[in-house]
Amino acid sequence: MVSVSRTVRVNAPVEETFTYVDEPENHVEMTPSIAEVSNVEPLENGGKRLDYTYKMVGVPLTGSLEAVEYEPDERIVFEMDGDLSGTLTWEFEADGDATRVTYAAEYDLPDGVLKSVAEPFAVRYNERELRTTLANLRDRIELGTVA
Numbered sequence: 001m002v003s004v005s006r007t008v009r010v011n012a013p014v015e016e017t018f019t020y021v022d023e024p025e026n027h028v029e030m031t032p033s034i035a036e037v038s039n040v041e042p043l044e045n046g047g048k049r050l051d052y053t054y055k056m057v058g059v060p061l062t063g064s065l066e067a068v069e070y071e072p073d074e075r076i077v078f079e080m081d082g083d084l085s086g087t088l089t090w091e092f093e094a095d096g097d098a099t100r101v102t103y104a105a106e107y108d109l110p111d112g113v114l115k116s117v118a119e120p121f122a123v124r125y126n127e128r129e130l131r132t133t134l135a136n137l138r139d140r141i142e143l144g145t146v147a
């Protein structure tokens with residue numbers, strides 16, 4: 001199982017940061033390897049269910065995410081099914097007038113092409129992906145480029 005986690009401080013209130021992350025279409029802009037988000041559906045718990053296409057080392061992976069835990073302005077936990085299975089967790093914590101955002105991913109690599117890639121490479125790839133995603137989140141909010 002691959003497990004990666006990163007934290008960033010965003011100079012914006014928790015509510016603004018959470019609202020941005022809670023919009024699935026924003027992940028296409030924020031996360032370099034997400035090629036597409038589709039079929040977004042609201043859930044009774046306040047979260048969302050969606051389909052995605054993610055490219056890892058150039059290999060397209062498809063699946064769905066469903067918010068199995070949804071606590072506004074605090075936490076979203078997605079269960080991931082499809083080519084990758086596991087969980088994605090977003091946590092939000094007030095830090096004065098700013099927000100500390102932690103993004104963690106735990107998943108199993110699929111059989112086939114990616115199984116032939118060494119797990120340490122997959123961990124490094126996804127650590128870089130998390131760093132970039134969190135930096136993009138911070139920059140989009142702090143630089144005012146959020147639509």
